[in-house]
Amino acid sequence: MGLDAQLIAIGPFSKAVLPGLEYPTQFYAEVEEGATVITNVFTAITSELSHDLARCFAIGAMGLGKHHVDAGTADLPALKESFGDEDVSRFVLLSDAGFQFYYLPNA
Numbered sequence: 431m432g433l434d435a436q437l438i439a440i441g442p443f444s445k446a447v448l449p450g451l452e453y454p455t456q457f458y459a460e461v462e463e464g465a466t467v468i469t470n471v472f473t474a475i476t477s478e479l480s481h482d483l484a485r486c487f488a489i490g491a492m493g494l495g496k497h498h499v500d501a502g503t504a505d506l507p508a509l510k511e512s513f514g515d516e517d518v519s520r521f522v523l524l525s526d527a528g529f530q531f532y533y534l535p536n537a
Contacts, residue, residue, distance in 0.1 A: 433491060434536045435480035437472040437499070439521075441529030450523040471521050471531065472513050480535065482512045487533060497532045501525040 441447070443465045448455050452469045461467065474480040477491075484491040486508045487499045501521070510518045525531070 433477040433480040435474045438532050439471050439524045439529040440468050443467045447527045450520040493533050499531045
């Protein structure tokens with residue numbers, strides 16, 4: 431069985447975080463300032479990429495019991511190598527805006 435994983439972010443909506451969210455701007459037109467929103471940040475669709483994602487946060491690939499990750503522990507150069515500059519920029523924007531991050535393995 432393969433492994434997929436993702437890192438989601440949960441935090442307060444503001445117009446400043448729109449570039450970090452996954453849907454087009456118009457989808458957030460009715461969202462009130464400060465409302466809690468959820469977005470995918472990194473999606474790892476292969477076992478190898480899932481292991482890379484977990485390593486970037488110093489957790490095991492299954493990460494059970496360690497779903498909440500500290501953005502400050504992120505290995506940004508490794509994340510850029512695996513996911514690219516754009517996704518890492520989104521991650522940093524959301525982190526700076528006070529979002530919390532959760533690692534979700536799916537095996």
